[in-house]
Amino acid sequence: MADITFYELPGCPFCAKVRTKLEELDLEYDSVEVPRSHAERTEVEDVSGQTGVPVIVDEAHGVDGMHESDDIVAYLEETYN
Template structure:
C-alpha cells in the first residue's frame, strides 16, 4: 500500500505525543507524522481536521476515525489494532 492510512499530528518534544508514538511503534503501525505549529493559535491544519487546535491528533483513513487526546488515541489504537488483550 503506497498511502499510509494513519496521519499523526504532533509537536516536537510533546510528552502526550510521545505516548501516542510509543503505541504506534509498539503495534508496528505505519503512520505519517505531521509536525504542527508550536503556537496554539497557528494550528489551523489541526483545527480543520479535528475541530480543535490540540495535539496529539490522528486521522485513520482505514476506519474513518479522527480524534484528539492521547489517552483516547492510545485506547483506540489498542482496541482497533492490538489484537487479543
C-alpha cells in the same frame, strides 16, 4: 501514504505516548509536525475542531480528528492489537 496521520509537536509528552504506541504496534503512519503557536495550527484545527495535539486520523477506520492521548492509545490497542 499511510492510512494513519499523526499530528504532533516535538517535546510533547502526550504525543510521545501516542508515538510509542504506534511504534509498539508497528503501524505505518504519516507524521505532521504542528507549529508551536496554537494560532498557526490551522491544519490540525480543520481536522479535529481544536488546536491541541496529539490528534490522529485513521482513514481505514473512518476516524477523523481523534484527540486526547489516552483515547488514542485505547483506540489503537482495540483496533490494531
